[in-house]
Amino acid sequence: MTRDAAAIRALIERDRVHRDIYIDPEIFDLEIERIFGRAWIWVGHESQVKNPGDYIATAIGRQPVVMSRHTDGRVHVLYNRCGHRGAKVVGDREGNVKFFQCCYHGWTYRTDGTLKGVPMQRGYEGTGFDIKDPRYGMMKLPRVESYRGFVFASLAETGPSLADYLGDARSSIDDMVDRSPEGALEVVGGCFRIVFRANWKVFLENLNDTMHPMVVHESSVDAGKMWAGEHLPQGAPDPLPVRFTRNNGFPYDFWEKLTLKAHANGHSFMGGIFPPRRTDPVYMEYMAAMEQAYGKERAEQILAVDRHNTIFYPNISIQSGYQQLRHIRPLAVDRTQMDVYAFRLKGAPDEFYKHTLIYSNMVNAPSSIVMPDDHEAYNRVQEGLAAQASPWVSLHRDAGRERRDHEWTSANGTSELPMRNQYQAWLGYMTAEA
Ligand code: FES
Ligand SMILES: [Fe+2]
Incomplete structure (x- = not known):
């Protein structure tokens, strides 16, 4: 079945969405084309390619790409595709090279994607092949921009x-x-x-x-309580690891009072739930470095900001x-890959970075006792939506009670505004003229 714009619009209502958007492979293909093929997609952080020749291999939707730092210091994002017969040039996830070399017939590329060398070049003399033609290089993506790294x-x-x-x-x-x-971050190590x-989309909704x-x-909250x-x-x-488990058990009243803010392009954030303890000696040392x-x-102004997750739609x-x-990278309608990175604050005391790692290990690691709870729920959503029961997924909570100001729409902390906001952005991409 091929859906036109009207049929796609019928899948998203103001306060509920149709289950097909989670389970229909045809919708998934359209998302890859119209969302991941059009939006600004985060590729990486400049610190992952610190030195000339550094690269990481990743993907945007189904497109294999490489982010590299060239000899002139500039960062490039290239299609990971050989200009000869199409092989994926970069096989490793990261590394440092003087130049890229294709594993098939040995064509070589500079780290800005330009074709450097072709073995037995005389075989191309008198043919239509031009070594300077960018179509035979590793081509650059149409648009690449960086914001603060x-x-x-x-x-x-x-x-x-x-x-x-x-925005x-x-x-x-x-x-x-x-x-x-x-005023600078760096990714340390790899990722989970x-x-x-x-x-x-089930992940973004969460x-x-x-x-x-x-x-x-509940089980990780109880484990934290028991340990304490x-x-x-x-x-x-x-202690910090226990807070990261127990705070999830705060009563509804606490969550209701949190700030929720949604932005027009599907982005949103919520207020913080793990404010730092200012009497902690490591935090005091960090504050001193910030004041200096x-x-x-x-x-004080910087540290007064307290936000939990911010979503940059869609990835x-x-x-x-x-x-x-x-x-996240969508692999199939029912499969998603997630990479989790931890950043070091440059200039902060070494001990402070441990707080970041404690967060990663307690909350965001596959072996933590928190994140697997969420993943079990995601799996259950996917499995439950196979049921031929109601085709609708409810996003009604506090619908119509949001408040608009300039770029943001705000709501009480337990509203389903962020999810409704994501589906308005989804609709915009999915029905836009190509
Ligand atoms: S496919 Fe890459 S050199 Fe032939
Ligand atoms: Fe969770």
């Missing part, structure tokens, strides 16, 4: 600038970068990689969903306070 690319020749696309949602990237005394058995933690995470009961004196503050770098007033989420980034 975060590199995005688009497969579409035209569209809004990255600044317009991010004021940039403030969450600012929040993450400003927390560094040097997980493939989960659910549609990619990130600003405040009605799930006390239910889905057995190991801490009465009334003693929870920015002055007391500005440092990343950051947690700016603990320097986390989760990157």
Whole structure:
């Protein structure tokens, strides 16, 4: 069945969406073409390609791409495709090279994608082949832009600038970068990689969903409570790993009072749930480094921001306070790959980076006791939606009660505004004229 714009529009209502958007492979193919083929997609962070010759191999939708740093210091995003007979040139996930070499017939490419050498070049003399023709190089993606070290690319020749696309949602990237005394982040090490058995949108729906933690995470909340009961004196503050589990058990009242803000292009964020403890000696040392770098007033201003997950629709989420980034890649209608990165704040005390790693290990790792709770829920959603029961998925909570201001729409903390907002963006991409 081929759906026209009207049929696609019929799948998204103001406060409910049709189950086909999660289970129909044809819709998935259209999403790859119209969302991942058009939007600004996060590719990587400049610190992953620090030195000339550094590269990472990744993908946008079904397009294999390479992000590399050339000898002149510029960062490029190239299709990972040989200009000869099409082989994927870069096989490793990351590395450093003087030049790329295709494994098939040995064509070589500079790290800006230009074709460097072809064996037995005389065989091309008098043919239509031109070694300078960019179509025989590793071609550049149509649009690549960076915001404060975060590199995005688009497969579409035209569209809004990255600044317009991010809009004021940039403030969450600012929040993450400003927390560094040097105003710079770096990815340390690799990433956790997980493939989960659910549609990619199920993950995005979860990130600003405040009605799930006390239910889905009940067992990890209980584990945190139990540990504290057995190991801490009465009334003693929870150490960080325990807070990361127990805070999910806060009562509904707490979540209701959190801020939720949604942005026109599908982005959104929610207020923080793990504010730092200012009497913690490591945090005090960090605050001193921030004050030294920015002055007391500005440092206070930066550290007063408290946001939990920010979603940059459609493929990343950051947690700016603990320097986390989760990157998703849709593999199939019911399969999604997720990579989890931890960033170091340049200029912050080494001990402070441990807070970031504790967050990664307690909350975002495949071996943690928190994230698998969510993944079990994602799997159940995917399996449950196979049922030929009602075709509708409810997103009614607090529908119509949101408040509009300039670039943002705001709502009470337990509203399903962020999900409804994602589907308005989805509709925009899926029904736009090519
Ligand atoms: S396919 Fe790459 S050199 Fe032939
Ligand atoms: Fe969760």
